[in-house]
Amino acid sequence: MSKILIVEDEAAIRRVLKKIISEENDTYQVEEAEDGLEGIELIKNNDYDLVLCDIKMPKMDGVEVLEKAKKIKPETPIVMISGHGELDTAVNTMRLGAFDYISKPPDLNRLLNTVRNALDRKVLVVENKRLKKKVSKNYEMIGESESISHIKDIIEKVAATDARVLITGPNGTGKELVAHWLHEKSERAKEQMIEVNCAAIPTELIESELFGHVKGSFTGANKDRAGKFEAANGGTIFLDEIGDMSLSAQAKVLRALQENKISRVGSDKDIKVNVRVVAATNKDLNKEIEEGRFREDLYHRLAVILIKVPALNDRREDIPLLIDFFSKKISEEQGNPKKTFSDEAVQLLQKYDWTGNIRELRNIVERLIILGEKQISENDVKLFASK
Structure with missing residues (x-):
């Protein structure tokens, strides 16, 4: 069930908005606030999936409500409601973080499309934040080899910029x-990182x-879908296995990188996006270019910074550290003392x-922890991790 708040000082407009939204989907729970002060109190004490907020109101105008609400609940999309003479202000609220604005009197299709899109965006943002917390605990770069130290140095230099990065490796x-x-x-x-496995999605x-x-x-x-x-606007999009992307999709990605604009399938409306693109592939893209399967212009757009991740066989000195790391992590996951x-x-x-x-090393370590003795011996390795 989606929870929606309407902040509007005109009772007649509140009623119309509530009626339209409620009739569109009976799972929408719509609440009302008759001014900005009441709206802020409700936002503080509730988790709304969407807020519709008038701009011109007594006690506290919509711009102030927007600024305060984004500090209290930054992930909640806010759609501004503008009168005839308030369009310039409505456009300016987009710079302050508003999801969109609609004009009075509200056009039915425009209103419902905006509500659907805002709710879709909220779901994506919340889910990604949940995953990001999980990822932050689970992702660590383990190793002290020269190749891994070099990668860490590049990341330290590049991370603070918006330079596009192409990551290659097996x-x-x-x-x-x-x-x-x-x-x-x-x-x-502070914003989301959206991951897309290009090889896992049908062409x-x-x-x-x-x-x-x-x-x-x-x-x-x-229905319309973002x-x-x-979803990655303001953050990062990670295009994994980009070498498997179709040529037609490559052309659209190239346009997005060149113009910072995208258009939805079936629409000619441009949508501005501010996204950092990080891509990865296990393929030799130069060979793919030669054989006509990858666009050379896209390659040069993506490979501003090139990071080559070495095979484990090329960094064997890191294996003891990786074994210790996986042993601790797997034992914690299983609720057992570390072996x-x-x-x-x-x-x-x-x-x-x-x-x-x-990936293979982790699997072998997990197998040895399950099947081996309290201290994993050479004999355990020979028995359970034979190659």
Whole structure:
């Protein structure tokens, strides 16, 4: 159930807005405030999914309500309601963080589309914040090898900028971890990082996933939907496995990078976005360009900074640190005391051919913790982690 607050001093307009919204979806719970002061008190004491706020009101005008509300509940989308002579002010409120504005008297379709889009955005923001808290605890860059130290140095220099970054390396090496570090050390860390696995989305749906769509634009498009670029506005979008993206989607991504604009599938309306793009791939994009599967102009837009993540076989000196880290983490997840590894067990694991890289090492460590003795021995490794 979505909870919506209408802050409006004219009772007749409150009634009209409430009637339109309630009839659109009977799961919407609509509450009212007759002035800005009452509105702020309700926002303080409730979790609203959307606030509709008039601009010109007694006691506290809508601009002040917007500024105070964004400090109290920054994730709550606020749509401003503007009279005929207040359009300039309404446009200015967008710079202060308003989601959108609608004019009086409200156009039915415009109002309902704005409400749907704002509620969709709230769901995306809240879910991403939940995931971001989880990610912050789970993602650490472990290693002291020269190659990993070099990557950490690059991240320290690049994170504070808006430079686009292309991360390359084999599967399982931790490219997404590098992306998270870039975001969390950046000025955009207070906003969301949206992840898109381009290889996991069917070609016919990738454009809708990235840029959104309007109702009726294709079979199954039952309502307007915001895309990942809109959801990442103000933050970072991580395009994982970008080498698997279709050429038509590549063209739209290129436009978004060139003009900071996107358009939803089925719409010719431009939407401005302020997004930092970080991309990753396990493919040789130069070869993909030669064979006509990847746009060279997009490659040069993405690869302002290039970070190459090494295979685990090229940083074997980090394996003891990784084993210790995974052993502690997995034991905590299982609610058991941490198991240790003998020197001989670690040395044997350092000699293995890690074709699956860090992902494979973690799986092996988990297997040994489950099946091995209190201290993992060389014999345990031979028994349960044979290659």
